[in-house]
Amino acid sequence: MEVIHSKLSQIEITYERFKIKKKDDHVLLSFHDADDDDKDGKFGYLRSAVGKTLMPLLAMPLVYLEPIGQASNLKDIIGRANKAADAIAKIDINLYGPRCAAKEVGDTLSHGKLWLQKSNHMKRDVIYDNPHFLRLELSGVSIQPTQPATQSRNEGSAGKQKRQERLQKLVREVYNSIDRSRNLDKVNVGGLVTQELLSHQQEALGFMVERESGDINDRYRLWETKTLDNGTEEYCHRITKQKIKNGIRPDESGGGILADEMGMGKTLSILALIVKTLGVATEWAQKQESSATVEDEIQRSRSTLVIVPSALLVYNWIDEINSYLKKEVKKIKYHGSDRPTELEEILDSDVVVTTYSTLKAEFQNKSKKSLLHRVDWYRIVLDEAHIxxxxxTLFYRSCDELHASFRWCLTGTPIQNKLTDIGTLFAFIRAEPFSKAAIFRKWIEVPFEQSTDDSIAATAVKDRLVMLIEALCLRRTKESIDLPNVRTCLRELTFTPEEREQYENTKKILTRMILHRVGEIDKASHFGTFQMNLQMRLLCNHGTYQQPFSWRRRSYQDEREAAAGALGQNHEICCSGCQLPMPILGSSWLRSDYNKRCNHVLCSECIEESGKKAECPVCLSSLGPDMMRNNASTNGEDVPDWPANEAAGNSDDHYFNMVGHSTKMKALIKDVEKDLNETKSIIFSCWTRTLKLLSRYLEEANIQYFCIDGTSSLSQRQKKLKQFAKDDQKRVLIMTTGTGGFGLNLTCANRIFIVELQWNPGVESQAIARAIRLGQKCEVKVTRYLIKGTVEEEMRSQQRYKKQLAALGFDELHESEDHTVPSNHEPNM
Incomplete structure (x- = not known):
């Protein structure tokens, strides 16, 4: 491994492309510049099952396999490994060949349970044609269907579902087994916090003070004390059984994970911790000269570094500091072009708030050492830490390589898809010995993967996870605090005869056209069924205002927004500029001014930076006037909700009729008008187009409103949210579900209207949860709408099924079953 590590250190390019060949019964990878007999040129072997599947492809004429890996990541994995078995690295293999070989290659891989994915670094000027891929072309962005194209892949899908169900079961059992009677001291904060903490926030503060001080109840220590026959004491780790006999108790102080559900006030708990420990932090920072744990150029600070996912959350944290802490607390916004450039300013602060992408950008800059990495922080806090x-990823490394005395993770979803998720958080907070990936894998992941349901091994894994989580993590649900009730109502509506006729005619037109284009309508025709469902759902919203469907008027924006709603808030894409993982909901991918010449997906920060240069930072293509105008609006001046000139394919000129009728819009407006002056309402739709029709109805009813959609810049969004909270004239906010992501707090509203049901019910829950959080004083009323005898009825049954399976994530909103109101009844709202 020393030779391999040395070779990787000498690589000057970002990616290393390896040679691949069959050797005996294995498939061997070697460095690209190595000779066949060069023993030192070998890199490693593929897993036996993968190698066995790929062997026939190595012998196929004109088919070329190109293994490729990020050199820095490989070097990091090799460097951390204690033995060869720990050095398990991920390598992508690009596969090139003639189109005539695609079916044979696809079938070969399918039989081996391998599935081709879209490459992130394929050769230029090569046509991409994946035999496993049924594409929905959304302005050049492809979405992979959840089901495979080949019959044999169904077996792999079933296996994956089985593994996920096992993981769901384990997670449920772990949280049901956690000691919920844990007695935590309710710690008072002191004079710097202007708001009194609620009981559960005082307990959270007590937990964090306990973890940082090391004064932990024996019940929740990972090292237990045993008295030997000779009277001496030894300490034994409750999971690994490692023993220490020198009589010195292992130090278990450190950070941890605050995993309360979204909306329970984790931010205030952290701010209370910061001011509670300011005196201790100041003393610690003054002992710089006695510190032998950091490099000479690293200087201590009493400050807490808070890292958040987006620029919007930076401002939210600053607003919370201004609201909850006295002015004596020194805060710094480390984001944007006006961020501090001198180390002394940061050292003399109490709180510094930055973004993950800012941190990563500075970490990657080889010409200048990152300012944030030159500080030995008293504390680091990761908001939405599951990122x-x-x-x-470099993203993890930029956080991991920060210096700090204490580390905290805030997340409602510490386990999203794999047990590794929480293992990574344990590594970040330095939860020894589980900060080592090999240790976590040995004691948690591997036993779980090799166990069966209800086996002794599965029970052992559950018990170990319970011990780790009880020691390092505090998790409470909204049921433990006194939040207002959520009352839900489903409004079942009936089309007018004219709407029903248009619905059935549109369905016939689509069926004929898709039969002609795809060949047949069945479950395998993803493109056809997706298009049909999309148009039928839009028609349920728009009624006879919507003109008959035409392929020439096909809207990529509608398709992007529908696909994002199906995937949900926990599905991610990476920013093409900074590689920041971000939820699909809320990303630039949904923008109506998405540039047709450039298919790169950019986070809001990269868009803002690009707005100054008028070019995409990835391919240097011009961004186009709409994107420039919307993202250059940072001076606080408001602009019209709807741009005058929209991107091609999204204009309403030939989409809506000048006159028409929408049963759903009419019922929605009637519901909004009730108690309008005593309540505030938020109306969610996944389609920007629907919001435009809704705005017509609101204006005809003389209802003033604010609008936030994917075209709203950060400054516009902040301004409108603040206005909505304070303005008693405009009591309605309409917004796309795609903007209901990180960082929105909408407790000023107590009525939520969901215009259309979503394939993924979690998308609706995410939007609703913005109002159901601390600070909400009134009962929250949620109304959904459904047109009977349409595709929306099928979606309703799908939602019920998916809600039964949605047990993996922590922050799933628990709602009672909808109270159904037929169309001929008035809702009791």
Whole structure:
């Protein structure tokens, strides 16, 4: 491994492309510049099952396999490994060949349970044609269907579902087994906090003070004390059984994970911790000269560094500091072009708030050492910490290599898809010995993977996870605090005869056209069924205002927004500029001014930076006037909700009729008008187009409103949210579900209207949860709408099924079953 590590250190390019060949019964990878007999040129072997599947392809004429890996990630994995078995690295293999070989290659891989994915670094000027891929072309962005194209892949899908169900079961059992009677001291904060903490927030503060001080109840220590026959004491780790006999108790102080559900006030708990420990932090920072744990150029600070996912959350944290802490607390916004450039300013602060992408950008800059990495922080806090769950990314490394005395993770979803997710968080907070990936894998992941349901091994894994989580994590649900009730109502509506006729005619037109284009309508025709469902759902919203469907008027924006709603808030894409993982909901991918010449997906920060240069930072293509105008609006001046000139394919000129009728819009407006002056309402739709029709109805009813959609810049969004909270004239906010992501707090509203049901019910829950959080004083009333005898009825049954399976994530909103109101009844709202 020393030779391999040395070779990787000498690589000057970002990616290393390896040679691949069959050797005996294995498939061997070697460095690209190595000779066949060069023993030192070998890199490693593929897993036997993968190698066995790929062997026939190596012998196929004109088919070329190109293994490729990020050199820095490989070097990091090799460097951390204690033995060869720990050095398990991920390598992508690009596969090139003639189109005539695609079916044979696809079938070969399918039989071996391998599935081709879209490459992130394929050769230029090569046509991409994946035999496993049924594409929905959304302005050049492809979405992979959840079901495979080949019959044999169904077996792999079933296996994956089985593994996920096992993981769901384990997670449920772990949280049901956690000691919920844990007695935590309710710690008072002191004079710097202007708001009194609620009981559960005082307990959270007590937990964090306990963890940082090391004064932990024996019940929740990972090292237990045993008295030997000779009267001496030894300490034994409750999971690994490692023993220490020197009589010195292992130090278990450190940070941890605050995993309360979204909306329970984790931010205030952290701010209370910061001011509670300011005196201790100041004393610690003054002992700089006695510190032998950091490099000479690293200087201590009493400050807490808070890292958040987006620029919007930076401002939210600053607003919370201004609201809850006295002015004596020194805060710094480390984001944007006006961020501090001198180390002394940061050292003399109490709180510094930055973004993951800012941190990563500075970490990657080889010409200048990152300012944030030159500080030995008293404390680091990761907000939405599940973002760092993949260890191999530069994103994780930029956080991991910060210096700090204490580390905290805030997340409602510490386990999203794999047990590795929480293992990465344990690594970040330095939860020894589980900060080592090999240790976590040995004691948690491997036993779980090799166990069966209800086996002794499965029970052992559950018990170990319970011990770790009880010691390092505090998790409470909204049921433990006194939040207002959520009352839900489903409004079942009936089309007018004219709407029903248009619905059936549109369905016939689509069926004929898709039969002609795809060949047949069945479950395998993803493109056809997706298009049909999309148009039928839009028609349920728009009624006879919507003109008959035409392929020439096909809207990529509608398709992007529908696909994002199906995937949900926990599905991610990476920013093409900074590689920041971000939820699909809320990303630039949904923008109506998405540039047709450039298919790169950019986070809001990269868009803002690009707005100054008028070019995409990835391919240097011009961004186009709409994107420039919307993202250059940072001076606080408001602009019209709807741009005058929209991107091609999204204009309403030939989409809506000048006159028409929408049963759903009419019922919605009637519901909004009730108690309008005593309540505030938020109306969610996944389609920007629907919001435009809704705005017509609101204006005809003389209802003033604010609008936030994917075209709203950060400054516009902040301004409108603040206005909505304070303005008693405009009591309605309409917004796309895609903007209901991180960082929105909408407790000023107590009525939520969901215009259309979503394939993924979690998308609706995410939007609703913005109002159901601390600070909400009134009962929250949620109304959904459904047109009877349409595709929406099928979606309703799908939602019920998916809600039964949605047990993996922590922050799933628990709602009672909808109270159904037929169309001929008035809702009791």
């Amino acid at each position: 760092i769950r993949r260890r191999a």
